[in-house]
Amino acid sequence: MTIKSMRDALNEALHHEFERDPRVFLIGEDVGGFEKDGQPVEIGGVFGVSKGLYRKYGRKRVIDAPISEAAIIGAASGAALCGMRPIAEIMFADLTAVCFDQIVNQIAKFRYMFGGQCACPVVIRMTTGGGRNAGAQHSQTFYPIFTSFPGLKVVVPSNAYDAKGLLITAIRDEDPVIFFEPKVLYTEKCEVPDEAYAIPFGEAAMPREGEDVTLVAFGQSVNWAVQAADELRATRGIRCDVIDPRTPSPLDEETILESVAATGRLVVIDESPPRCGLTADVAALVADKGFRDLKAPIKTVTAPHTPVPQARELERAYLPNPRRIIAAVEEVLA
Template sequence: MAQMMYREAVVSTIAEEMARDPNVVMLGEDIVGGMGTAGGPEAIGGIWSTSVGLFDQFGKERMIDTPISESAIIGAASGLALSGKRPIAELMFADFIGVCMDQIWNQMAKFRYMFGGKSRCPAVLRLVYGAGYNAAAQHSQSVHQFLTAMPGLKVVMPSTPADVKGLLRTAIRDDDPVVFLEHKALYGMKGEVPDDPDFTIPFGHARLTRAGEDVTIVSTGLLLGFCEAVADKLAQEGIGCDVIDLRTTSPLDEEAILDSVEVTGRLVVVDEAPPRCGLAVDICSLVANKAFASLKAPPQTVTPPHTPIPFARELESAYLPSTDKIEAAVRQVLGWR
């Protein structure tokens, strides 16, 4: 298997799928040049370097630099998808999704339903999300909680380069709109990636990354690594943790969560989104409703506080979930009587 970075897995998967299917196109802000850099097209391949080399391979008809208008990007992707193309639309920051919410919520997510199942909308919306870069409240948010709440959307949150490869390929080949969330702090992460050109990962199948019988820890994205670090530390004390990487929040692998909790009897959910009406409380509710008899302690959540993300480095660090906070939550459910 090849070793590559998270961002390289994004680029290579898009290139492979564009070569395989001429209907795959990509559009977004600065995906060709990037911040007005000198040197002509394909200077850096976007500010995140997730489209490097694609312009040279596929040209201006399939790599489309757009105006600074998220509503135009997503609106164009909607029309392209309805007319037989498979667009990949990139939003430079997930925070800007508010500008194009109508196109996503009232249009893309509802096309199949409103047209009686006679239409397809095979669009992938790639959103760059997450804190940790001191980019302040308007460029650091995790927006998956309200996207997950929208019927008609599939929501994907890969945590490793291998999952980027398998899940993004599945997303591009899917006939319904898929929101593909890439955490900006993971772009430099390296890992093994299967060489199989048809390697895919089905949606709705979580991944067990650590196994234990004492506590179930559920997370995804950047925070999965934090959870694994806590599980490894506690394993040295004889405490075994199941660590579950959701991979997709819609569809949600309920079975994986419930099966684990039925063994451990304890649940900790770690999420980067704010706590109110969020993914963490949704999963706790799921377990309380369907596995209550198995619980040995009240489920715990580790999330940021219900405030905007602060700019100052020290405040942002205090705002985010950490290994210390996750460990404290695990010890709390272990010590409950």
């Protein structure tokens, strides 16, 4: 057990699974490398998540693709239909907009529209979210959109430990998995075992426990929720359950409903815009199945209904933060 960054934890997961299963391969832009004067030149991904794979496994299993997202996803899904276990990398979640058909009309529906004849065990990894001042086209989350599609599973880890275990589960899963990697968390570190381990989908983590308010958060918002919970406890004696569903699809409804049954108060946090997102989804779940447990109206903390701005001051204003979460907790306790 050592302290590792999320980047290194994800990298380890890839190495474990490449080693375990020869059907596993990676295809994406800049994920591998090339030969120059007979010597390998490794790229290993623009964020370094696939480092070492090209040197160890070569071009055959670490495929540097042209900047052709539809072809990348099609190549992965077609190979999956023929028995392979592809991992496709899309550099930024925003760019799935150019291969949306291949994901939502094709991969998500093969098993269903072909009457259960096939599985499509493909993993599509991508970076997600704001915090790097990357502007409107390189900072969106997109996991709410994919969560709305039956046939897909959706994962968004909030820490290095979960990232490794969830990616291993994703690669071993029979169904298509859209795997979101919050780009600001690549350098965040925690204890991560050296060996391979799998974290089951549909089981929330609860990084903080408390009986006063339930906080449900996704991706990097989990860390803001934890900071808010720690501050509320230290300064005011308010105790919060912090629930990290880890997989928006399948969603661990039981853990959320049980917590709300105990606290009677719910704040849902995500860095996506407010409409048709995961905050609205969780709020609707509790309104539908846990309404009688509520002692106060549900509050949500989200980005505004705007694109993601670039300037530091503007992106700071755009993203949720612990202060806004604390204010929401105060409202549900008022």
